[in-house]
Amino acid sequence: MREIKTGAIVDAVREMCIEANRELPADVADRIRAGGGAEPWPPARDTLEKLVENFEIAHREKIPICQDTGMACVFIELGQDVHLSGIPLAEAVNEGVRRGYAQGFLRKSVVADPLRRRNTGDNTPALLHVDIVPGDQMEILVAPKGFGSENMSRLAMFPPAAGERGVKDFVVETVKMAGPNPCPPIVVGVGIGGSFDRVALLAKKALLRPLDRPHSDPYYAAMEKELLERINALGIGPQGFGGLTTALGVNIETFPTHIAGLPAAVNINCHVSRHAARTL
Amino acid sequence: MTGIEIGAPLAREEALKLRAGDAALISGVLYTARDAAHARLIELLDRGGELPIPITDAIIYYVGPTPAGPGRVIGSAGPTTSYRMDAYAPRLLDIGLRGMIGKGRRSPEVIAGIKRNGGVYFGAIGGAGALMARCVTAAEVVCYDDLGSEAIHRLTVKDFPVTVVIDAHGNDFYEIGVRNYAEGGMKP
Ligand code: SF4
Numbered sequence: 360m361r362e363i364k365t366g367a368i369v370d371a372v373r374e375m376c377i378e379a380n381r382e383l384p385a386d387v388a389d390r391i392r393a394g395g396g397a398e399p400w401p402p403a404r405d406t407l408e409k410l411v412e413n414f415e416i417a418h419r420e421k422i423p424i425c426q427d428t429g430m431a432c433v434f435i436e437l438g439q440d441v442h443l444s445g446i447p448l449a450e451a452v453n454e455g456v457r458r459g460y461a462q463g464f465l466r467k468s469v470v471a472d473p474l475r476r477r478n479t480g481d482n483t484p485a486l487l488h489v490d491i492v493p494g495d496q497m498e499i500l501v502a503p504k505g506f507g508s509e510n511m512s513r514l515a516m517f518p519p520a521a522g523e524r525g526v527k528d529f530v531v532e533t534v535k536m537a538g539p540n541p542c543p544p545i546v547v548g549v550g551i552g553g554s555f556d557r558v559a560l561l562a563k564k565a566l567l568r569p570l571d572r573p574h575s576d577p578y579y580a581a582m583e584k585e586l587l588e589r590i591n592a593l594g595i596g597p598q599g600f601g602g603l604t605t606a607l608g609v610n611i612e613t614f615p616t617h618i619a620g621l622p623a624a625v626n627i628n629c630h631v632s633r634h635a636a637r638t639l
Numbered sequence: 640m641t642g643i644e645i646g647a648p649l650a651r652e653e654a655l656k657l658r659a660g661d662a663a664l665i666s667g668v669l670y671t672a673r674d675a676a677h678a679r680l681i682e683l684l685d686r687g688g689e690l691p692i693p694i695t696d697a698i699i700y701y702v703g704p705t706p707a708g709p710g711r712v713i714g715s716a717g718p719t720t721s722y723r724m725d726a727y728a729p730r731l732l733d734i735g736l737r738g739m740i741g742k743g744r745r746s747p748e749v750i751a752g753i754k755r756n757g758g759v760y761f762g763a764i765g766g767a768g769a770l771m772a773r774c775v776t777a778a779e780v781v782c783y784d785d786l787g788s789e790a791i792h793r794l795t796v797k798d799f800p801v802t803v804v805i806d807a808h809g810n811d812f813y814e815i816g817v818r819n820y821a822e823g824g825m826k827p
Binding site for chain 2: 426
């Protein structure tokens with residue numbers, strides 16, 4: 360049994376909220392740069408050049424890449440041999456978010472009630488997911504998620520007969536419907552299988568995998584590649600002004616499902632596809 | 640950065656000259672408003688009240704900036720998705736609003752309002768808030784301070800880069816741009 364004080368979680372989450380909002384992960388930055396080099400269409404090239412300039416300014420001036428600094432999605436993999444001491448885990452995470460969003464001059468974008476809509480003023484609560492895993496370490500990942508892209512996401516409960524084709528068409532159709540709204544170039548997270556609730560989580564987790572790491576199953580790796588090609592053939596382009604670079608990547612995550620079902624979910628992320636991770 | 644230089648507030652005659660796909664640089668005064676502020680403005684109009692901003696020829700920027708850090712005028716300040724303001728925009732256009740800056744598609748009702756009034760819808764680059772913040776030389780809260788980032792701000796901007804997405808004649812660059820690109824390498 361190893362002891363981790365939850366105060367350390369507060370600090371880690373605070374730091375990651377700030378870091379994730381200022382520093383674009385290298386895999387995403389590389390794809391934006393590469394996209395600009397490959398664009399034949401002047402408005403698209405110009406937009407991608409400005410996006411590179413933007414994340415470079417954010418890095419240099421230590422300000423957020425985007426003004427929508429998101430809701431804080433926090434994923435924890437907790438080793439089962441860890442004992443947590445101090446304030447409760449969820450409180451520690453929220454305190455980290457509270458401090459990070461205040462000290463990092465990040466935008467507070469959370470309302471306490473979905474219908475009555477009063478801002479909580481400190482960007483809490485976080486959307487916390489905890490998985491218990493083997494070992495005596497703790498992995499924390501913070502992914503601030505903007506809602507321009509979140510709003511363009513979709514979920515469908517297909518009959519099994521819809522098959523591979525039904526799921527693929529659903530993904531492409533979702534991107535087409537979203538058009539310029541989610542700040543293309545986008546990153547597309549696809550969940551297939553599980554249940555109604557699980558498939559959405561799969562799609563969200565798909566967004567966390569680096570873009571240069573294809574699915575470990577060659578069948579799904581090929582599907583990721585095919586979907587990316589089909590999406591970029593739509594011609595929506597950066598900002599929706601036409602072009603080659605509609606998506607920077609497509610990641611798929613799957614889970615076993617019921618004999619009667621084929622759930623599918625598409626979680627759209629924008630080019631500001633952010634996350635930071637720490638191991639305690 | 641290059642583009643047609645225009646001022647804000649923007650006269651109708653100037654708006655009429657703009658064409659979908661034009662790059663423009665805006666200098667002058669913009670007012671910020673998002674969902675919550677729009678709801679209040681419309682409620683105010685319903686009650687017969689006077690708007691807290693000079694609406695004639697005004698350009699509203701759909702943005703909720705991040706707080707300004709030490710020594711800064713404003714934090715990150717890029718556009719939010721515009722369709723959420725579609726329910727309110729025609730009403731404001733009809734009483735003098737000239738331009739809107741945001742990102743993403745607009746409803747047929749907003750496009751009709753733009754045509755009817757000689758307005759214009761500009762797109763700023765979504766997710767480039769750090770870049771655009773550089774063009775803001777002054778920022779102050781006008782009203783609705785309780786809304787935090789969603790309060791109405793008065794922004795003074797210099798060479799703020801935008802693209803004309805929907806012009807006063809109803810042309811939509813989200814359609815034209817994608818079509819021209821698909822047809823192969825024509826100049827936008
Ligand atoms: S969709 Fe992404 S890039 Fe666009 S405004 Fe939201 S967080 Fe920023």
